[in-house]
Amino acid sequence: MLWRLIRTHLRPYAGFVAAILVLQLLATLASLYLPSLNGQIIDKGVVAGDTGYILRTGAVMLAVTVLNILATAGVAYAASFSSAAVARDLRGAVFERVGAFSAQELSRFGAPTLISRNTNDVTQVQTVLNMGLMFMVSIPIMMIGGIFMALREDVGLSWLVAVAVPLLGVIVGSIVVRMVPWFRKMQESVDTVNRVLREQITGIRVVRAFVREEHEERRFDDANTTYTGTALAVGRLFSMVFPLVMLVFNAASIAVIWFGAHRIASGQMTIGSMNAFMTYLVQILMSVMFGVMMSMMIPRASVSAGRITEVLDTRSSVVEASTPTPIRQRPAGVELREVTFTYPGADAPVLRAVTASVRPGQTTAIVGSTGAGKSTLVSLIARLYDVTDGAILVGGTDVRQAGLTDLWSHIGLVPQKPFLFSGTVATNLRYGDPAASDDQLWEALRVAQADDFVRQMPGGLDAPISQGGSNVSGGQRQRLAIARALVRRPDIYLFDDSFSALDLATDARLRAALAPHTKEAAVVVVAQRISTILEADQIIVLEDGRVVGSGRHTDLVATCPTYAEIVASQAVLEDAA
Known part of the structure; x- marks a missing residue:
């Protein structure tokens, strides 16, 4: 589901993806070439005392490093732009879909979870997409290329690669598997916290009128504690990753030095080759670690993608006819x-x-x-x-x-619970007719018995209205809603x-x-x-x-x-x- 969602919304940015692939390939090949050059400098330059060779090879290394930096910077820019653009499109798609929902679908989902899906869940997908675009080519190439280059330096130490890479994959992979259900619980906990918080903010007058502050505090504390416990469980599992990774890294480095020293002493390996082999082994392990880190992010993003897709795939129960019949009367x-x-x-x-x-x-x-x-x-x-x-x-x-x-x-509808949008009196009234003149607005206000208090507000028609009309009384909010319907003249x-x-x-x-x-x-x-x-x-x-x-x-x-x-x-x- 995650890949379907990303593939659908990433298609318009195929040019950026192609540029990312090319730049990643250049950056990865440059990274693979540098340890070999470094080994050659040690063996043919430092050991042999050939300063000219050191300068020539060092210049090549500098050029390769500059290419690596430029390619990596290009990948970061293109990946950030593409992931941000996809996130923007996703938020727009979710907003558009929710706007088409009937009252039935809105009641089924609820406002808190819809807000969470359009913010937190989209952010999770954006993060994993950004990381994926930055490393989707470099990780496999670095792993395969690193193994090839390490074997080219010395086949005798290849068994270290065969032991270290699977060991790191098994250790981190086992942790990732345990984290998947916790990620799902974390997203559900976020919804619960949002729901309780929204209820308390919306119903603050009721809460205070019935002196239920302590009860509501306990409700929020329960929801917050559940979320905190879930986050701590994820954090505890996540905290085990880096110590274990560093343990494998350091153990592999010590093994290369130990066994490499014996091979150098027997004349089967040079110092430069051992240095290059160690660097390649670290690159291989780093690629494995980044790959596993990506796999750690994917489960949570998959949960988020499922929640987003659920909204996008939900069709309104109020469906427009394929060939609408005009209302002529x-x-x-x-x-x-x-x-x-x-x-x-x-x-x-x-x-x-x-x-x-x-x-x-x-x-x-x-x-x-x-x-x-x-x-x-x-x-x-x-x-x-x-x-x-x-x-x-x-x-x-x-x-x-x-x-x-x-x-x-x-139709001009004045609902039982009138709602005003943040803006001004005029912007709220022009929801009925965007082209209405000021005279038409004042006429509607006069009929709705609202012109007197609007004239007393600072700015008149340009007087600010808070979200939901919270800065006017219930009766004033009701009359402004009636005036809004009158402006439409339905x-x-x-x-x-x-x-x-x-x-x-x-x-x-x-x-x-x-x-x-x-x-x-x-x-x-x-x-x-x-x-x-x-x-x-x-x-x-x-x-x-x-x-x-x-x-x-x-x-x-x-x-x-x-x-x-x-x-x-x-x-x-x-x-x-």
């Missing part, structure tokens, strides 16, 4: 035909055979007890989910056959309990200003307060996912027990207040 209305919907993994449908019609120029309210399926119905109209059975038509076209961009261009307005954060006076003023602004549009209002929907042209009453009543307020009070009960309960509360 303007203004568009909404028709629900026997709509049934069940959340993935749920035992029972949340909506059952809902049939209704929302006409342009009318306001349709949806009421019901908590869990009746009101917000789910709005999400289905906007096609954040797809219906399990039945059909939803917008402008006479089944939403599953319409193009997603075409569908969403007809055919269908979906207000998902969007007036609950407003006081009764502001609610009344907003509805009065909204009426002429939306007189040609189909307006769907999910509401908890009956006072918000008294003047609605149609009220749909949901209970346990079914439509138990439909009509105007006065008719439903007399004919629908569920609606009458809701009205009576709110009337009691108002009397008590």
